[in-house]
Amino acid sequence: AQNKKIKVGALRFTSHSASFVALERGYFADAGFDVELEFFQAAQPMAVAIASGDVDYAVTAVSGGLISLAEKGAIKVIGGALKEEAGIDGQQIVVSDAAFQAGLADPSQLDGKDYAITQSGSSFHYVGSNVASAEGLEMSYKPLQKVGAIIGALRSGQVDAWNIVPHIAKPLAGAGAVHIIGAVQDYLPDYQITTAFTSANNAANERGQTKDFLAAFSKGIDDYNGTMIDKSGGDAGVDEMVKLIHKYVYTDRPIEKAAPSIINGTMRLSPNAALNVASIQHQLSWFQSEGLVDADITLETLVDGSYVEMINI
Amino acid sequence: MDIQMKSVSHFYGSTEVLRDISIDIPTGKVVCLVGPSGCGKSTLLRFIGGLERPTQGEVLQLGEPPEGSLNPLTYVFQDFALLPWRSVRGNISLVLEDHGIRGEKANRIIQDVLARTKLSDFENALPKQLSGGMKQRVAIARALAVKPAVMLMDEPLSALDAQTRELLMDDLVALWTRQPFTAVYVTHNLAEAVRLGHKVVVLSRRPGRVREVVEIDTPLTERTTGDPELEKVQNKLWNLMRDEARAADEELVNV
């Protein structure tokens, strides 16, 4: 296919860098795609947009909504993206300054605390719940919808704890607004945070196109991992990559201010978009056990494993 | 064209409003309807104008309306019913437009009726700029514009102050004298009735029946305020109605 128009959904987060790189470096074009990036404010509408056919491919966390749409036969997960990896700063567990001053310095002390989430069935809910069960304690979950509302609630000490990507956690901690008391990867090693997904139709009937997309997307992943984590290009390579990402992320800040945030946000993207199926199954089971989605949904309903490597089967 | 009411009766729901009314309205005469509040005068007028249908009986028109009459049965309302968003001219042209009369032809008619009602200077005024008396003159001009066979006037002067009322009565007499028209004129005001009516029909309280029909022979132009003949008629009418008027006034409205 030549110059096939496709739409790729994205959030203005560093975790979506693979798409930015693939577009900027022409990997999509090489694969015969004329890609238009479609930006969203939140992950949930992006999933719905895939279902409605407004967007062809996108990357987002596994959420109750995503599973629900998969159950309705609208979408399929086809690959992996952001993941936790030992040795790389991943999502952090943070607590409010007030709670910290009151002595909350370790996740094991979270019993009875208020844990901020955006919505029931969000990835925050999943993480919080797993931390709680690992430590054998109970927390109450406060749905606050918006990241902004959560930050406000943390700053004013109205909720005690939260988990968030490093590039948001670190500056907040630096400003003294919150304190980092642990890492998510201690509780969920190899957690597959985000996945690449598409409409069920694309997965089943546009196999060639989907394969090509994943290939180009994987090149973007390789570039990103190589430059930002393995430092194959040295500092100059990092600078150039930061410049590229800055076209899409923190655009309203000058590059000097944006660069630290972009660098702080660096996490591993699954090489070759490989998918950690064990993690996905774990997430699905959790959603089911919480009664958020139907209990009879199988992994096959959610994932089309024919495209990329399935790890840990 | 005459109008003939043949034993008209009417009910609103279970309330009997009119009972067995028969009245003749001869061409070229002004017939006044008087009666206490709520006896059904306005209802009767709506029947004549075809705006409502009586439960029983019928309203007939005898003979053809005169040549060129656009709207044989034409109303003049108590509260003027002028469109506030149209000028004096616009209010008159409103009733011509639907008959396809526009442009020069409409203009000629409008100028003519404005002149007859002495309104030529106010052609472009909006209703809000006019006093009540002037508004009613516009409504009369509008009625004249469609060359009615019969004018149906429902208390046309009762929203006006006493002095303006006097002035408009003079104007109506002058209009009729210039060119006699047929009219049914509803009023509470006996002075108006004896001033303008060739025939005064007195209705009883609700359910309205015809109590008396008084003919007044004095020509309209010769009727003056002090005329003892007219005074006598007026007193007679008032004596006929006084008790019923009081009873009607003291009735509780059941809203």
Added chain:
Amino acid sequence: MDIQMKSVSHFYGSTEVLRDISIDIPTGKVVCLVGPSGCGKSTLLRFIGGLERPTQGEVLQLGEPPEGSLNPLTYVFQDFALLPWRSVRGNISLVLEDHGIRGEKANRIIQDVLARTKLSDFENALPKQLSGGMKQRVAIARALAVKPAVMLMDEPLSALDAQTRELLMDDLVALWTRQPFTAVYVTHNLAEAVRLGHKVVVLSRRPGRVREVVEIDTPLTERTTGDPELEKVQNKLWNLMRDEARAADEELVNV
């Protein structure tokens, strides 16, 4: 208690409304104010009632109001001004409450004024259930309840139909005959003025000036519709005013 107006003049913005008005209102007499629309009659009445202040001149009360007068200067309005959410009784007690009159004492006053205005059967009716004439009688009862020294009546009958007007004029004459009250009575209706006024003050067009003061000596009870004496006065008044009334009517309102 007499009222004396001493060269009262008034401007609204730059519009001169009244010019150098001096009128005496003697105790126990009804003074009628007549004049064309917009000549400032209502404004003058507001000055007497203390609801507004003239630009120049003063309104004086001579002597003390009679013992027990709760509100020496009391209005009766054209549109009745009854509180629609209060019953007949409640509307009357409204004006007593502020004077601390409640309970039995209030009840006695209310029963008395209702009886005088023949409203005793309607004590608990709401205004919406009453005809216009009844409403105005409630307003008169309310005015009587505060034992006014002077009644200020602004076209009290002009919102009523002609028959009710007749009835209420009879009632007013009866009330006055039983116990003479002082009143300033504004009207457009010359028949009313010659029927009720001991003195008729004719105002000119705006800016209103006193054109003529006509005294009528016939006692109120002896005035009848056909009385040639009164007819003469009425005709004289009408001749004084006719042209001005027409001119006032034809003025464009500049809204």
Added chain:
Amino acid sequence: MSDATANAGVQRPVAYRGGGFAPSPRRWVGFVVFAVLVVLAEWGTRSGWISPLTLPKPSDVLDTFGDLYKSGLLFQHLVPSLSRLFMGALIGISLGVVIGILIGLFSYVRAGMVPVVAAIFPIPKIALLPLFVIWFGIGEGSKYALIAFGTFTPTVVATYGAVDNVDRTLIRMGQSFGLSWWSIVRKIVLPGAMPGILSGLRISLAIAIILLVAAEMLGAEFGIGAYILEAGSLYDLERLFAGVVILSVLGVFVSVAVGLVERRLLGWRT
């Protein structure tokens, strides 16, 4: 027919040209329309003509509603929502009525407050959610505040409009009988403004219901709004529609209740 008639020339009844322009009530049509809509949706979703992504099956929505009721969750969601509605609307409406009356009575308050209210009116409440967290916390406070804030401005506008519309001749009557300022306000201005205030109430309460969802965005575990939000985030259309129907019915109830209050308080109107 007879000669007499013929002699009189043409004789015919006057033409009827009245009627119309006076809608008459036909209650059943409303039910029919609802029924038709529901049946259409059911048929469409069953036959696959409407995709399950677009609309849930009405029968499934009903099932969900039944489950909600049976499990007792309905009241667990309804009770906190109703108390939020009640408290929030109470605060917003009482403040709004007071300020509205002050605006209606005092020139300076009017000059000072009307522009402020006009400036506040077009501010979307959801935009302020992050601030509300700081200002009022994530407990019931911020929910009350949000609903109060949303009902405040329309109430103010309706109230001062109502005060402005009180018949000035009634006020002049009060003055002419020497009533005190306070008596005039209490006995004439307030009852006279009541119809306008109540019809403002109708709108304010509808807005309060609409804002329930926004209010329950802030850390609410239970509540119809929270229920709807969760359903939305899980893309669970049955539950979403069940929640929306509850709000809709709530709106109809509130409107009927205001109607009853009106009939009771405003019986004096013609």
Added chain:
Amino acid sequence: MSDATANAGVQRPVAYRGGGFAPSPRRWVGFVVFAVLVVLAEWGTRSGWISPLTLPKPSDVLDTFGDLYKSGLLFQHLVPSLSRLFMGALIGISLGVVIGILIGLFSYVRAGMVPVVAAIFPIPKIALLPLFVIWFGIGEGSKYALIAFGTFTPTVVATYGAVDNVDRTLIRMGQSFGLSWWSIVRKIVLPGAMPGILSGLRISLAIAIILLVAAEMLGAEFGIGAYILEAGSLYDLERLFAGVVILSVLGVFVSVAVGLVERRLLGWRT
């Protein structure tokens, strides 16, 4: 003073008891109130008396606004928002006026539609966001639809109320002059309903502005609503307030514009 006066007994001017209850305009007070509020906020935030979490410094908000203007981003945000407002409101209001007039004219339409509109009214638009994506896509379509949906119901209610309030004697007049049904609708009902429709427009447009934020939740990159949402999610109060002020000013502009249209179209009102 003289004997003559003494003889006449007590003589004094009548007591004044009128006045009041007629608010007079004092425009400057509005500006003073705004100025005082801003100065208070500035002083409070500067002195630390108001925490920076609670309120941004007004001067910082002004700076942000200045940056926004200088960088040209202001118009980049404003233009799409205005076009969404315009299109959405146009669709919602024209549909609303048409349906409102039909409800006003036909008994069956009234009986069928009024309950539907009443049921739709209390549905919060944000609850339907996920559905709107499916129904109308993530492009401009769903934004128009959301604003149209929000302005539709209040317009319908205002319009049929306005039609109901058209003076029936004017309609009867039209019939009595033999005007056709269509002439009566066009020349009497529509102009007569115009004041009510326009005052409904005021409210509908305010609602349209409020809904801008909700509409731009759906995949909008540029737009005042998107700007506010982004500021909110970053808890950037300066930008949040700058955005809110823009909406507020927009609301005032719209209201002034409607006022001008009213003055132009409704000059015939007394």
